[in-house]
Amino acid sequence: MLGEERRTEGTALTQPASGRLASPDIRDEFGLETIDMNMGPQHPAMHGLLRLILELDGETVVRCDPVMGYLHRSKEKISENRMYPAVIPITDRIDYMNNMAMEYGYCLAVEKLLDVEIPPRADAIRALMNEFSRIMSHIPSLGFLLLELGAFTPILYAFRERERIQSIMEEVTGARMMFHYIRLGGVKADLPEGMPEKMWEYIEGLESRLQPDFIDLIEGNEIFIARTRGVGKITPEKAVEMGLTGVPLRCTGVEFDVRKHYPYGWYENLDFDVVTDQAGDVEASYRCRIGEVRQSIRMIKQILQSLPEGEVMGDMGRRIRPTEGDGIGRVESARGEYAVHVVSDGSDTPYRVHYRTPCTVNMQLLQEIVPGHYLPDIMPIMGLIDPVSGAWDK
Amino acid sequence: MQTVLNLLEAEPIRLLLSFALILFLVLNLAGILTFAERKVAAYIQLRYGPNRVGPRGFLQPAADVVKLFTKENVMPHRADMWIFLGAPIAMFLPAAAVWLVVPFAPRSVVADLNVGVVFFIALTSIGALGLIMAGYGSRSTFSLLGAMRGAAQMISYEVPLILSLLGVIMLSGSLSFQDVVNSQSGGFWHWYFLPQLPMFITFYIAGVAEARRVPFDLPEGESEIVGGFMVEYSGMTWGLIQASEFASMALVSAITATLFLGGWQPPFEFLDLGNFNWLWFAIKTALIIFTFQWIRWSLPRLRMDQLMDFGWKILVPVCLIWLFVTAGAMLLLPSVF
Incomplete structure (x- = not known):
C-alpha cells in the first residue's frame, strides 16, 4: 500500500x-x-x-x-451551493464537540465581506457561548483521555457536566448540540429571562466541582502519571514547524492563542491568560486543558458581570449579497486555530469556502511521534491531540 | 432408600455430585457477580445500573444468559475450529475445578487434598493455556497481541503469586487448605495477614493480575486491542469466557480469604457458628471481590512494560525478602511459632 x-x-x-x-x-x-x-x-x-x-x-x-476520510461529507462543496445564512448549520456539524466556534469562524469571515456592525451585546453573548462551548468540549476530552487509559468512570463525571451545559445551551439556543445560534450580524435571540443568573450559578458550581471530581481523582494517580509522563513528547520547534495550534502547541511552551494575539469580537475586553506548559507530553496537555477550563470560567464570569444592554442583531437586510472579494475569520476553537476563508463572486451563494480545521493539521503528530512508542501509548497521544472525526474530514 | 443413601456415600458418586454442585455454584456465582459488578460500577459512576428486569433488576443475569444462548456463535472464516472452540472450555474448567479444594466450612470441602495449594497453582496456570488458545485460534492480530500479553503476564505474575504463598505454608506447615485454615483459629489476630502483611499485599496484587482485572487487564486492553484474545468470540463461547473470568476473580478472592484472612474462621471465638461458619467465608470473599470491583472502576490500566517491571522488580524482591524474614524469625524464635 x-x-x-x-x-x-x-x-x-x-x-x-x-x-x-x-x-x-x-x-x-x-x-x-x-x-x-x-x-x-x-x-x-x-x-x-x-x-x-x-x-x-x-x-x-x-x-x-x-x-483519513471515512467521515468526509463534502462540507466545502455543499457550502458553495447554499445561500450565505444557510451555510451556518453546515458549519455546526464540522466539529461536533465545539460547534459554537465553528459557527463563529464562518460568521466572522462573511461579516468581513459585508462590513456590518455587530451590536456589543451580540458580541458579548457570542464570546459567552463560545466559552461555554469550550468547557463543553474540554471536560469530555479529559474524560476520553482517561477512558482510553482504561479508567471508565471519569467519562461519566465529564458527561454530567456536558449535559448540564447542554441544558443551558438548549434554553438559550433551542438545541442541545447543533445550535445554529450565531447568525450573520449578531445572534439568533437574546438570552432568556433570568439566564445570566442561572449561568452564574452553574459556573460557580463547576468551579467548586472541578477540584474534587476531576483534578483530585486524576492528577495524583501513579498509574496516570506512569502512562502519560514523557509519552508523546514534542519539542516546541517541531510543533511550530508542523503548524500545530491549540493545546498540542501550548503544552510545549509556545504561547499562541488567537483570542489573545489576534483578538476578535468581545475578547479584546476580557482579561485572561494563555495557559502554557513546558513538558509537551500528554500529562502537560491534561494540565493545559484544566487550566483552560479555569480561564474559560474566569471569562464567563467577566462577561456576565459586564453584559452590555441593547440589540442582539445588526442591520442586515433581507437578502445577503456581499461584494466581490474574500474574507477570513480566525477563531480559537477548543482544538486550536480554526479559520474560514470565504470567497464571494457577488452572488448570494459563496464562490468558495475553505475550512481550516485544527484537527487536520494536528493529526500530523500521529505519523511523527507515534513510531517508537508502545502500542497502548497511541491512546494517550490521541487524547493529547483530541481530534474530532467530523473536523478532520469535513 | 437406604441403598440410595449408601450409593451416595460411595466415593466416586459423592465426588461426581459434589463436582456438579460446585459447577452449579460457580456458574451461578458468575451470574451474580456480573450483576454485582454492574451495580457497583453504576453506584461509583452516579447511575442506577440494571433496574428493569425483575425486582430491582435482580433477574438481569438471567436475561443476559438467555440472550447469550440464543445468539449466533460466529466463528472467523479462517479460525482453527478446535482451538477456537476449545479455548473457552480450557479457560473455564480450571477456574471451576480449583473450587474443589476450597474449604467452605469446617467439614465442607469436596476434596481435602494434602497438596491443595499445589493443585491451586497448577490449575490456575492451565488457565493461561486457554487464553493463548483463544488468541492463537482466532487468527486476528488483535487476539494474537492479547494472547501474547496474557502469556507474558500470567508467567510473570505466577512467580510472585507462588512466592507469596510460601510464607503461609511455612507458618502452617501444611499444603492442605483445611490445615492452613485450622492453624489460624482463635480470633483475627491469629490470621496470617498480620505476620505476612507484605506477602498478603503481594498475593492480592498478583491475584488481581491472575484474574486479569484492571489495572492488569492487558490481555483484554479494551481501548487499544478492543477485547484482545476474546475479540472474535460471540454468543455462549464469549459467555463462557466471561464466566471463567468471574469465576477466577471469585476464586482468587476465596483463596486470599482462606490463606490470609482465616477462611471460615470467625473474627472472634464467641462468634463461632459451627457448621454455618461458611457465612464468614462468604463475607470475607465478598469483601475482597468488592475491593476488586472498586479498583476496576477507579483506576486506569498499566502498560505492558510497566506491568512486567512492577512484577519482577518490586513484587518478587519483596516476597524474597519477607521469605527470609519469616524463615529467620521461625529459626530464632521457635517458641512463638
Missing part, C-alpha cells in the same frame, strides 16, 4: 521513545518480522472514524500511517 521507502525508513527506527525494539542481532538470527496491523476505522478509541496502519515490532510501533 505504501512505498518500500517509507517501510524501510520506519523499520530503521533506532531510538524508540518509550518502546523497546528487538535488537538487530536477535532479529537477524531468528528472522523476526514485523506485523502489520490495521486499527480502525471502526475502533472504540479512534475518536470517530480514523484508520491507522501500524507496523509493530512486538508491541512497539515502528510505523504509523493515519488514513
Whole structure:
C-alpha cells in the first residue's frame, strides 16, 4: 500500500521513545518480522472514524500511517451551493464537540465581506457561548483521555457536566448540540429571562466541582502519571514547524492563542491568560486543558458581570449579497486555530469556502511521534491531540 | 432408600455430585457477580445500573444468559475450529475445578487434598493455556497481541503469586487448605495477614493480575486491542469466557480469604457458628471481590512494560525478602511459632 521507502525508513527506527525494539542481532538470527496491523476505522478509541496502519515490532510501533476520510461529507462543496445564512448549520456539524466556534469562524469571515456592525451585546453573548462551548468540549476530552487509559468512570463525571451545559445551551439556543445560534450580524435571540443568573450559578458550581471530581481523582494517580509522563513528547520547534495550534502547541511552551494575539469580537475586553506548559507530553496537555477550563470560567464570569444592554442583531437586510472579494475569520476553537476563508463572486451563494480545521493539521503528530512508542501509548497521544472525526474530514 | 443413601456415600458418586454442585455454584456465582459488578460500577459512576428486569433488576443475569444462548456463535472464516472452540472450555474448567479444594466450612470441602495449594497453582496456570488458545485460534492480530500479553503476564505474575504463598505454608506447615485454615483459629489476630502483611499485599496484587482485572487487564486492553484474545468470540463461547473470568476473580478472592484472612474462621471465638461458619467465608470473599470491583472502576490500566517491571522488580524482591524474614524469625524464635 505504501512505498518500500517509507517501510524501510520506519523499520530503521533506532531510538524508540518509550518502546523497546528487538535488537538487530536477535532479529537477524531468528528472522523476526514485523506485523502489520490495521486499527480502525471502526475502533472504540479512534475518536470517530480514523484508520491507522501500524507496523509493530512486538508491541512497539515502528510505523504509523493515519488514513483519513471515512467521515468526509463534502462540507466545502455543499457550502458553495447554499445561500450565505444557510451555510451556518453546515458549519455546526464540522466539529461536533465545539460547534459554537465553528459557527463563529464562518460568521466572522462573511461579516468581513459585508462590513456590518455587530451590536456589543451580540458580541458579548457570542464570546459567552463560545466559552461555554469550550468547557463543553474540554471536560469530555479529559474524560476520553482517561477512558482510553482504561479508567471508565471519569467519562461519566465529564458527561454530567456536558449535559448540564447542554441544558443551558438548549434554553438559550433551542438545541442541545447543533445550535445554529450565531447568525450573520449578531445572534439568533437574546438570552432568556433570568439566564445570566442561572449561568452564574452553574459556573460557580463547576468551579467548586472541578477540584474534587476531576483534578483530585486524576492528577495524583501513579498509574496516570506512569502512562502519560514523557509519552508523546514534542519539542516546541517541531510543533511550530508542523503548524500545530491549540493545546498540542501550548503544552510545549509556545504561547499562541488567537483570542489573545489576534483578538476578535468581545475578547479584546476580557482579561485572561494563555495557559502554557513546558513538558509537551500528554500529562502537560491534561494540565493545559484544566487550566483552560479555569480561564474559560474566569471569562464567563467577566462577561456576565459586564453584559452590555441593547440589540442582539445588526442591520442586515433581507437578502445577503456581499461584494466581490474574500474574507477570513480566525477563531480559537477548543482544538486550536480554526479559520474560514470565504470567497464571494457577488452572488448570494459563496464562490468558495475553505475550512481550516485544527484537527487536520494536528493529526500530523500521529505519523511523527507515534513510531517508537508502545502500542497502548497511541491512546494517550490521541487524547493529547483530541481530534474530532467530523473536523478532520469535513 | 437406604441403598440410595449408601450409593451416595460411595466415593466416586459423592465426588461426581459434589463436582456438579460446585459447577452449579460457580456458574451461578458468575451470574451474580456480573450483576454485582454492574451495580457497583453504576453506584461509583452516579447511575442506577440494571433496574428493569425483575425486582430491582435482580433477574438481569438471567436475561443476559438467555440472550447469550440464543445468539449466533460466529466463528472467523479462517479460525482453527478446535482451538477456537476449545479455548473457552480450557479457560473455564480450571477456574471451576480449583473450587474443589476450597474449604467452605469446617467439614465442607469436596476434596481435602494434602497438596491443595499445589493443585491451586497448577490449575490456575492451565488457565493461561486457554487464553493463548483463544488468541492463537482466532487468527486476528488483535487476539494474537492479547494472547501474547496474557502469556507474558500470567508467567510473570505466577512467580510472585507462588512466592507469596510460601510464607503461609511455612507458618502452617501444611499444603492442605483445611490445615492452613485450622492453624489460624482463635480470633483475627491469629490470621496470617498480620505476620505476612507484605506477602498478603503481594498475593492480592498478583491475584488481581491472575484474574486479569484492571489495572492488569492487558490481555483484554479494551481501548487499544478492543477485547484482545476474546475479540472474535460471540454468543455462549464469549459467555463462557466471561464466566471463567468471574469465576477466577471469585476464586482468587476465596483463596486470599482462606490463606490470609482465616477462611471460615470467625473474627472472634464467641462468634463461632459451627457448621454455618461458611457465612464468614462468604463475607470475607465478598469483601475482597468488592475491593476488586472498586479498583476496576477507579483506576486506569498499566502498560505492558510497566506491568512486567512492577512484577519482577518490586513484587518478587519483596516476597524474597519477607521469605527470609519469616524463615529467620521461625529459626530464632521457635517458641512463638
